[in-house]
Amino acid sequence: MPVPYRLAERLTPITTVVLAGSAVFGDGGFALIGGPCAIETQEQISSAAAAVASAGGAMLRGGAYKPRTSPYDFQGLGDAGLPLIANAGGSHGLPVVVEALAERHVPLVAAYCDMIQIGARNMQNVPLLRAAAQTGRPILLKRGPAATLEELLAAAEYILVEGNPNVVLCERGIRGFDRHTRNVADLGGALRLKELTHLPVILDPSHASGRRTLIEPLTLAAAAAGLDGAIVEMHPAPEQARCDAAQAIDATTFARIAARVRAVRAALDESMLFALTT
Ligand code: PEP
Numbered sequence: 666m667p668v669p670y671r672l673a674e675r676l677t678p679i680t681t682v683v684l685a686g687s688a689v690f691g692d693g694g695f696a697l698i699g700g701p702c703a704i705e706t707q708e709q710i711s712s713a714a715a716a717v718a719s720a721g722g723a724m725l726r727g728g729a730y731k732p733r734t735s736p737y738d739f740q741g742l743g744d745a746g747l748p749l750i751a752n753a754g755g756s757h758g759l760p761v762v763v764e765a766l767a768e769r770h771v772p773l774v775a776a777y778c779d780m781i782q783i784g785a786r787n788m789q790n791v792p793l794l795r796a797a798a799q800t801g802r803p804i805l806l807k808r809g810p811a812a813t814l815e816e817l818l819a820a821a822e823y824i825l826v827e828g829n830p831n832v833v834l835c836e837r838g839i840r841g842f843d844r845h846t847r848n849v850a851d852l853g854g855a856l857r858l859k860e861l862t863h864l865p866v867i868l869d870p871s872h873a874s875g876r877r878t879l880i881e882p883l884t885l886a887a888a889a890a891g892l893d894g895a896i897v898e899m900h901p902a903p904e905q906a907r908c909d910a911a912q913a914i915d916a917t918t919f920a921r922i923a924a925r926v927r928a929v930r931a932a933l934d935e936s937m938l939f940a941l942t943t
């Protein structure tokens with residue numbers, strides 16, 4: 666049987682470098698993405714952008730269309746959120762990543778954003794994968810909460826076969842049996858992914874843990890283990906976040922994490938980093 670992910674398969678030690686505006690994934694660095702779960706107001710997303718930029722973060726995140734478990738929870742600003750995050754990123758020199766929740770969101774997200782996120786719930790939504798791929802924008806593909814690594818790679822393959830080589834994979838926690846963390850951060854799985862594929866792999870410690878106290882140690886673990894980056898939920902006023910408040914960190918914590926990530930990466934010498942990231 667052919668490998669279901671022959672374009673994604675790792676055949677050489679070289680990791681594919683994916684660019685999203687000025688953000689670089691897979692070059693041996695650690696791309697730190699920060700921003701709120703949901704775009705709420707211009708002031709909120711601009712303040713988040715200022716914090717990401719001053720911490721030396723690579724990219725701004727924020728959701729316009731939120732895939733909430735309950736239909737009674739805040740669903741995001743929708744289309745109206747896109748100009749707000751584009752404006753915030755633009756004013757602070759940051760590229761932006763936003764999730765397209767449905768095929769109909771793809772053209773607008775591609776027009777306003779540097780990278781399109783495909784969320785965990787949509788990992789195997791083939792028409793959405795194809796539509797996002799066809800825009801030519803780099804894609805941040807999140808692992809489904811119950812998806813195997815092979816299924817994630819096969820989903821990435823749908824993007825690659827469309828002729829779009831710019832895919833970054835994201836481990837965001839898989840479904841476990843213990844309530845103390847929202848999901849299980851599968852760090853071992855993320856490292857195994859790097860053995861299986863040449864695509865960059867990042868960690869989302871926020872959805873993986875659901876707890877703000879765990880964001881820093883998980884991000885530092887990802888940096889020390891040789892992953893290619895992290896996407897972290899950060900809010901200017903975490904307690905007031907309209908979405909995922911329990912896992913939101915503040916700007917000060919984000920800046921400290923960014924500094925400590927740099928210290929961790931500096932502590933790895935080149936041969937160690939090469940061994941870890943290939
Ligand atoms: C998000 O990044 O805001 C999000 C909803 O993530 P996930 O698809 O991993 O749940």
Ligand code: MN
Pocket residue numbers: 702703872898908909
């Ligand atoms: Mn969230």
